[in-house]
Amino acid sequence: xxxxxxxxxxxxxxxxxxxxxxxxxxxxxxxxxxxxxxxxxxxxxxxxxxxxxxxxxxxxxxxxxxxxxxxxxxxxxxxxxxxxxxxxxxxxxxxxxxxxxxxxxxxxxxxxxxxxxxxxxxxxxxxxxxxxxxxx
Amino acid sequence: xxxxxxxxxxxxxxxxxxxxxxxxxxxxxxxxxxxxxxxxxxxxxxxxxxxxxxxxxxxxxxxxxxxxxxxxxxxxxxxxxxxxxxxxxxxxxxxxxxxxxxxxxxxxxxxxxxxxxxxxxxxxxxxxxxxxxxxxxxxxxxxxxxxxxxxxxxxxxxxxxxxxxxxxxxxxxxxxxxxxxxxxxxxxxxxxxxxxxxxxxxxxxxxxxxxxxxxxxxxxxxxxxxxxxxxxxxxxxxxxxxxxxxxxxxxxxxxxxxxxxxxxxxxxxxxxxxxxxxxxxxxxxxxxxxxxxxxxxxxxxxxxxxxxxxxxxxxxxxxxxxxxxxxxxxxxxxxxxxxxxxxxxxxxxxxxxxxxxxxxxxxxxxxxxxxxxxxxxxxxxxxxxxxxxxxxxxxxxxxxxxxxxxxxxxxxxxxxxxxxxxxxxxxxxxxxxxxxxxxxxxxxxxxxxxxxxxxxxxxxxxxxxxxxxxxxxxxxxxxxxxxxxxxxxxxxxxxxxxxxxxxxxxxxxxxxxxxxxxxxxxxxxxxxxxxxxxxxxxx
Numbered sequence: 001x002x003x004x005x006x007x008x009x010x011x012x013x014x015x016x017x018x019x020x021x022x023x024x025x026x027x028x029x030x031x032x033x034x035x036x037x038x039x040x041x042x043x044x045x046x047x048x049x050x051x052x053x054x055x056x057x058x059x060x061x062x063x064x065x066x067x068x069x070x071x072x073x074x075x076x077x078x079x080x081x082x083x084x085x086x087x088x089x090x091x092x093x094x095x096x097x098x099x100x101x102x103x104x105x106x107x108x109x110x111x112x113x114x115x116x117x118x119x120x121x122x123x124x125x126x127x128x129x130x131x132x133x134x135x136x
Numbered sequence: 137x138x139x140x141x142x143x144x145x146x147x148x149x150x151x152x153x154x155x156x157x158x159x160x161x162x163x164x165x166x167x168x169x170x171x172x173x174x175x176x177x178x179x180x181x182x183x184x185x186x187x188x189x190x191x192x193x194x195x196x197x198x199x200x201x202x203x204x205x206x207x208x209x210x211x212x213x214x215x216x217x218x219x220x221x222x223x224x225x226x227x228x229x230x231x232x233x234x235x236x237x238x239x240x241x242x243x244x245x246x247x248x249x250x251x252x253x254x255x256x257x258x259x260x261x262x263x264x265x266x267x268x269x270x271x272x273x274x275x276x277x278x279x280x281x282x283x284x285x286x287x288x289x290x291x292x293x294x295x296x297x298x299x300x301x302x303x304x305x306x307x308x309x310x311x312x313x314x315x316x317x318x319x320x321x322x323x324x325x326x327x328x329x330x331x332x333x334x335x336x337x338x339x340x341x342x343x344x345x346x347x348x349x350x351x352x353x354x355x356x357x358x359x360x361x362x363x364x365x366x367x368x369x370x371x372x373x374x375x376x377x378x379x380x381x382x383x384x385x386x387x388x389x390x391x392x393x394x395x396x397x398x399x400x401x402x403x404x405x406x407x408x409x410x411x412x413x414x415x416x417x418x419x420x421x422x423x424x425x426x427x428x429x430x431x432x433x434x435x436x437x438x439x440x441x442x443x444x445x446x447x448x449x450x451x452x453x454x455x456x457x458x459x460x461x462x463x464x465x466x467x468x469x470x471x472x473x474x475x476x477x478x479x480x481x482x483x484x485x486x487x488x489x490x491x492x493x494x495x496x497x498x499x500x501x502x503x504x505x506x507x508x509x510x511x512x513x514x515x516x517x518x519x520x521x522x523x524x525x526x527x528x529x530x531x532x533x534x535x536x537x538x539x540x541x542x543x544x545x546x547x548x549x550x551x552x553x554x555x556x557x558x559x560x561x562x563x564x565x566x567x568x569x570x571x572x573x574x575x576x577x578x579x580x581x582x583x584x585x586x587x588x589x590x591x592x593x594x595x596x597x598x599x600x601x602x603x604x605x606x607x608x609x610x611x612x613x614x615x616x617x618x619x620x621x622x623x624x625x626x627x628x629x630x631x632x633x634x635x636x637x638x639x640x641x642x643x644x645x646x647x648x649x650x651x652x653x654x655x656x657x658x659x660x661x662x663x664x665x666x667x668x669x670x671x672x673x674x675x
Contacts, residue, residue, distance in 0.1 A: 003580055038524075039517045
């Protein structure tokens with residue numbers, strides 16, 4: 001994920017010195033992700049457009065064995081235990097209409113819709129934070 | 137140098153798990169870490185891949201290592217040895233060390249002592265591959281001797297070495313060794329000379345030494361210590377001392393000041409391991425914290441437990457490297473485990489009322505808390521994974537980020553290759569007028585996207601030299617896409633950067649504007665030299 005906003009990550013409480021980044025895994029995507037799952041508890045990836053279901057399943061099995069967390073940004077073809085759809089509902093702080101040009105972005109309100117095996121019912125969770133992402 | 141005896145149970149993780157007499161291995165990261173004697177006979181070696189090992193032996197049992205179980209199973213052996221000798225130090229589950237000076241005089245020589253202790257251990261916990269005993273000068277050499285004891289080929293070479301050493305000194309009548317391997321006094325350096333550097337407890341250094349063509353401890357010992365120190369730091373010096381056959385205890389070991397002892401009373405007394413282990417964890421954390429505050433590292437720690445009835449048990453644990461909080465709380469938990477789950481006769485009669493942790497060997501410096509928060513195993517695992525990725529893609533392709541000074545979200549984070557020494561950026565804390573306030577955008581485009589921003593009349597929006605927009609942004613088009621209405625906006629934040637620089641390419645006059653659009657997205661736009669671009673996207 002070469003475009004990940006690292007400043008935002010740091011504002012969200014991630015210690016950058018414990019954060020490794022592989023921006024261009026290229027053709028060896030599968031090998032790289034598998035290695036990272038072996039070493040880290042949380043791995044954030046953007047799956048390539050044509051991720052094969054077999055590879056996706058193998059990676060999920062590896063994640064289970066390692067008790068790690070794999071987050072596929074933009075979806076995961078097969079085997080995910082949870083899916084979270086996020087939608088921004090409000091950009092708070094920006095001046096609208098005649099007040100345009102005033103203030104600054106202060107908070108982002110999002111609706112998160114988790115679905116999957118871990119959730120019995122679909123429900124919406126609203127989050128808002130003055131510092132980027134806050135979990136609900 | 138202290139004459140030391142090491143008692144070692146080969147493949148202890150497997151013996152403790154009760155599968156020592158069948159082909160079995162423990163596996164970590166898909167590599168064999170320990171193999172039982174039948175597995176070794178089948179041609180399975182440490183470091184083999186799991187699949188490869190299974191192909192050598194169809195009915196191979198693969199077990200997960202469980203250090204708690206290993207320590208618990210080792211407890212009867214420690215107790216048996218302690219009933220014969222004092223000053224027993226547990227090196228790790230399955231291995232213990234003691235100074236031989238007193239006991240060896242009592243039992244009539246190192247060989248007799250070694251045989252006696254080997255029998256005692258075998259009686260306390262029958263080992264299918266028998267307990268190995270090695271005696272030499274220093275813990276490292278004794279440990280190595282224990283590993284080589286009874287392994288006929290290696291022992292022959294080690295003994296011919298020892299014989300040559302005594303012949304060299306004109307000593308006659310070297311006793312034919314019994315099963316334990318006893319290196320004659322002052323013969324340790326000779327014994328170590330032909331051994332591989334693989335035995336050193338520094339995996340990284342060992343790899344490097346092999347690549348440098350230094351394969352034996354003898355070659356390492358021949359090098360000047362000062363050079364090793366200059367090239368490899370404290371690790372190099374420690375390795376050199378081990379290779380020379382000098383004591384492996386840190387040179388500057390001092391008695392710890394008394395207030396480094398940490399204890400906790402349990403009220404109500406704990407009957408179960410889990411309850412006490414929780415306290416043990418915080419105790420270990422406190423001690424580690426205090427040690428690191430004083431810049432000290434701890435190599436041995438005494439674990440003491442007392443019960444309501446005044447029974448007490450204390451045990452000394454040593455560690456190859458500096459003790460981390462996790463390593464200490466593990467030792468404390470193993471100790472609790474071993475004691476509370478002992479046979480009826482030796483089990484405490486009441487709940488545990490006091491836990492005490494006291495460092496017994498500390499040295500200054502060298503053991504800074506790791507980058508990864510001090511958890512050795514996790515840091516090692518992460519480092520291995522990253523090394524593998526670096527091997528796949530090249531070292532620059534694994535990066536980490538350092539906060540640094542700047543105004544835009546991209547400038548405020550600097551990417552450095554993983555493994556380069558992290559340098560603190562002093563500029564991050566300085567005020568940066570014209571910086572866009574938090575929250576930061578979730579996506580920062582590596583290459584800014586082209587953008588057009590127009591007002592209600594379709595005229596491009598400009599920002600004046602005074603930092604004021606000439607009109608109100610109404611619509612934007614990203615990379616030539618459809619026009620999208622601006623719902624709200626803020627800014628501009630202007631910055632005149634590096635105006636003093638003679639190179640015009642590093643001078644920037646920029647204005648940044650936040651916009652939220654009718655399609656529900658929000659962006660950070662940047663205007664420079666009359667051209668808009670999309671720097672980052674919020675989300």
